[in-house]
Amino acid sequence: MEFKIQRSSGRCAATGREFREGEVLFSVLVNADDGLARVDFSEEGWSGPPDDAIAFWKGRVPVSDQPRQPLRDPDALLQLFERLGERTVPECDGLRYVLALLLARKRLFKLGNVEASPTGETLEVVCTRTNNTYRVTKPELTSEQMEAIESQLGQLMEADFGSVS
Numbered sequence: 001m002e003f004k005i006q007r008s009s010g011r012c013a014a015t016g017r018e019f020r021e022g023e024v025l026f027s028v029l030v031n032a033d034d035g036l037a038r039v040d041f042s043e044e045g046w047s048g049p050p051d052d053a054i055a056f057w058k059g060r061v062p063v064s065d066q067p068r069q070p071l072r073d074p075d076a077l078l079q080l081f082e083r084l085g086e087r088t089v090p091e092c093d094g095l096r097y098v099l100a101l102l103l104a105r106k107r108l109f110k111l112g113n114v115e116a117s118p119t120g121e122t123l124e125v126v127c128t129r130t131n132n133t134y135r136v137t138k139p140e141l142t143s144e145q146m147e148a149i150e151s152q153l154g155q156l157m158e159a160d161f162g163s164v165s
Contacts, residue, residue: 008038008061014045019061028056029080031089054092055083074108078127085134093139098149100125100136114138 008027011018019025019042026041030052039050049056057076077099084096100123103109112124112133121138141149 008040011040012042012045013039014041014047017042017045021061021063023061024058025061026056026058029054036089036092036095054087054089055080074103074106077103077106078108081134093137094141094145094149095153097123097136097139097141098153100134102153103127109134 008019008025012025019040024043026043026046026049028039028041028049030037030039030050031054036054057080081096081099081103084092084099100109104111104125108128109125110128112126115122115124120140123136123138124133125136126133
């Protein structure tokens with residue numbers, strides 16, 4: 001299972017204009033022929049998310065002379081996790097599973113039971129803030145695939161983002 005999401009192209013998908021450092025941008029995660037794709041828009045090119053958007057968020061283009069900030073917004077990750085759960089795209093399973101593990105590492109999720117079925121394992125997680133229980137399909141991933149998804153998640157979320165919808 002190959003999971004690929006490209007980095008930002010550095011250009012607005014609507015206007016074609018190159019982004020400037022520190023500029024506000026909107027990023028959208030959509031289904032593509034070869035998996036999931038990230039599409040970025042400037043403020044003037046943004047008219048809202050496309051109908052096929054899995055998730056979107058508002059962020060800023062990083063400033064080159066400032067150190068990168070680690071992803072600090074677990075609420076935005078939780079919103080992305082929930083949106084991915086609304087989709088039945090197999091490519092989302094790996095990302096959703098890794099997000100569940102990251103949220104557990106950030107102590108926003110408590111790991112629960114693992115249930116085996118003929119179709120695979122399902123992990124139960126409970127949100128420590130809302131007490132909501134989620135069921136996550138555990139995809140068959142090698143450790144290399146898991147690391148690749150984590151790396152690509154970092155690339156996907158490279159912008160200093162606010163809320164994911």
